[in-house]
Amino acid sequence: MRKYKRLATSTMAAFTFALVCIALAGCDTLRFAPNETQKQNAWLHNRTAIVTAETARAENASEKLRSLTQLGEVQSRAFASYCGLPKEFPQAETAEDILAESNWQLAGTAVNDAAQRPEAWEVADSALELGIGICALLGGVWGTKAVRFLRETKTKSQALKEIIAGNELFKRQNQTQTAAFKQAHSKQSSQTRQIVTQTKTLGHYLPI
Template sequence: MRRILSILIVMFFLLTGCNSLRFAPGEAQKQNAWLHSRTTAIAAATAEEEAATEKLQALTKLSQLQSKAITSYYGLPKELPQADTAEQILSESNWQLGRMALVESSERPDAWQVADNALELGIGICALLGGVYGTRAVRFLKQARTKSKALQEIIAGNELFKKDNNSSVVAFKQAHHSQSQQTRQIVAEMKSS
């Protein structure tokens, strides 16, 4: 059973790669990509209208083409921002949208989200395989997920307690002094994520 589960986990990471550790593009990112496409289209048209150098015209046309690829990858947003003219594109709301999309694009899932998703995947695979071993594996993975969430809540509660009760921090640390090095390392990793 362990061997099958190990093989499935390895296959999952080989098939999905690191892209599974990124959030899918959000609405702000999709709007920003579409707005970028419109910006490059208007810049290319403006460069041509104003008889800019051939080099600048070629750069803006290439930028427009590249932007279309980005928009195709991200997908169209549910609501399209106003972007028919250069003035509409340069509005303050579009600047804010660009800043928000930049912040969203740098976000990564924390360790808890990755672990929870991995457990969900494991539960799904085991349920699919079925049988006695599948049922046992589902039970084990659900229990592991429950314990993981409980540990996360305990750590968050402990950190809140230490923050609100500065006078008890020394006693709190002394009470946890007998923890194994492995436990301390796990808690430290969970605190940092």
């Protein structure tokens, strides 16, 4: 019994801590795993650097340019290693292959994909759902209590999100009332202000 109690309590604490970390850190710390396009682009970047270095040597470029291209080739290995190898490799045997229009399009798509960020609210909900699932598997009194706690946390999180979204929509549609709106909330405690600010950051809302 004590074992399940400790495990359930630890699970609740871990997921609550995870949600707080997400709120404090914001969405910029969250990243999608590299997709196939990004993997292809990273591999192509390395091939581009290799061919550039080879071309600089073949055309007897200046020592400075040859050194720069060699360094670029070494640096590009880190990108390819981080992203991992793609399932399909772009045609990149020669400089002409690399400069194909399809590779320009690939690079542009990879840039757009890299700028995408997960919706932090969805990440938080997923974390809570995972916690609920784990606690449900534990069963017992403490597992049931943990499930209830996490479900209540998820419900309150959703309610807070909806309230803040409604407030921001009201201010955008009633800009003449913004000063009065701020005045009405001026007596909020510092703890409440901090929670609201963190929640708006988490949900990509405009600040009050």
